[in-house]
Amino acid sequence: MRLNRKAITLAAAAAFAGSLPSAALAATEINWWHAMGGKLGEKVNEIAEGFNASQSDYKLIPIYKGNYTETMTSAVAAFRAKQQPHIVQVFEVGTASMMGAKGAIKPVYQLMTEAGEPFDPSAYLASVTGYYTDTDGNMLSMPFNSSTPVLYYNKDAFAKAGLDPDAAPATWPEVEAAARKLQAAGYACGFTTGWQSWVQLENFSAWHNVPFATKANGFAGVDTELSFNSPLHVKHVGTMANWQKEKIFDYGGRRSDSAPKFYNQECGMYMNSSAAYAGVKANAKDFEFGVGALPYWPDAGEPQNSIIGGATLWVLTGHEDAEYKGVAKFFSYLASAEVQADWHQFTGYLPITHAAAKLTKEQGFYAENPGTDVAIMQMTGNAPTENSKGLRLGNFVQIRDVINEELEAIWNGDKTAQQGLDDAVNRGNTLLRKFEKTVN
């Protein structure tokens, strides 16, 4: 036994000594912390393998760190302990916090210039990158998985209720009419929604071209204040609260907890991320489904464009220049039309470049999978305005919690729409002021 262990130690030492020269020549390692579990995680590994096979100087190591919040929290903790990865995937609500941390992040435009990588910001979809550019138009992080909310509807149920299965309701009054017909045909509820703050308030504001917060939704300064208690917002949320009583709208929980209501045909319509496409397809076994754009209120004018959700890749400071070169190389690879088109078609996330969207079209993907292009049309239909470029609010994770809480109080009738939204705005503003103090 003792001899054995000695032999192993010796062998290990020999192996280590033998590997020394080659280790010096080995590829520079780049760590990428991400939050993509399951099928998406496998796809991330595939992208990393593709990059590693395409060159031999760098080795990209993707590491799954849990959900978005966990990934961001781990990166923050790692940074404080000086053990940070090169690249970390951060969800869109963490954007202002990342931007505020000036000494912790290396802006992508700077990274690309320093590394001498070709980089053309105009190749990217403005409505995607807009969320992540500073006021001078510089891209600060690399868009990775971006999606936008769309309307999924049950075609079979529509046919049964005497509705046109090939036309999704375009306006909110049409949604109500369709819901009533569905209920008359025996369905328990008309529609439900995932990510209520993102879909019914944030995107609602952009889609109707009204501000969600002052100072260009926070893009023009951290002294921004929330403004989603405008008459239009109150009307929308108030109407939904009334609909909740008759189950024209039925609340199904935070995040995507409401999905089963659509899958088991309780609700005939469902609003959620375009990236939920794969999930809907896998779970809608007994019925055909269609995809439509988000509904709008016709008396508030034509719809503008919707905004994104999802995550981007941030580069953290504190590493060697040679390693940053590798990061820049990887970003170029990631943004290439082939990689992007494949990612887009597999996941339902938006392509981040015009080239990738074009390639997908040429490959006939949209024709074969009707509805997958709704998200892109919704994002690119109009040039983004101040109200529809995105949101840049500090402490946004907590603000979303506040919004969730107040909306729930409205749905269950504890508060009126006006009261609930006013309270959400006030509580959110307190959090914004707190954030202002940490960055100043």
Next chain:
Amino acid sequence: MQHKRVIFQGRALPYFLVLPQLAITLVFFIWPATQALYQSVLIEDPFGLGSSFVWFENFEDLFADPAYLGSFRTTIIFSLGVTTLSMVTALVLAAMADRVVRGATTYKTLLIWPYAVAPAVAGILWWFMFNPSIGVLAYVLQQLGYDWNHYLSGGDAMTLVVIAASWKQVSYNFLFFLAGLQAIPKSLIEAAAIDGAGPVKRFWTIIFPLLSPTTFFLLVVNVVYAFFDTFGIIHATTSGGPAQATTILVFKVYNDGFVGLDLGGSAAQSVILMAIVVALTVVQFRYIERKVEY
């Protein structure tokens, strides 16, 4: 109480012997607690790039926040619910298991089993059973005419988390109650039976008073459990919602600190929580323990 006194030779040895315990207390309690105290008077950005000293602003913000004050009420309701439900259920089960002769070990094992389940798993389990769309129990309730929806109704959500949190704790309480019951001399019970006391009377006049040390101990443990160990369950089931119906204090500490990255505010909350627990423990041992019959 303590009549025996051990006499040590020399001064160094006793200190040396308690050293490991002291080291553990310092590293795992005093140090983090001091950190929390220090952070509670700072406003800091998540990455630790800059911080400013703000005196008691974090505390002022907390007490000006109606949501935080509401969380106190929620915590009290939750702890009362969990403690009562888990202790009463455990006592009933223990009293019954104590009388079982055949297959006693099987019963005991099955009743202790849930304690091995991780809080998050327990939470998810109950979340599935009570899910308004796909849950078995929600379906049964709907058949009975009750429209269960913990996404909307704060009362339903509270019931859900209390059940999920109690279920795990019943096993623990059961174990202690059973041990307590078995420690009661049979002769006392037999004597009472000969005097003509029925099972119910025997329970209330003999068994229950003799169980009071166990009951008191479990009361402390359960309140502490409900206060501190339950955020996994809340996190996995309701995330504190709907509205703030199930946001208990410890969940708020976790949520503000680890999700919201508001380190100062979260530290201030944990300092308050620390003070509450110290006060609670003092009150329990000073005033309640004296009334307990040993």
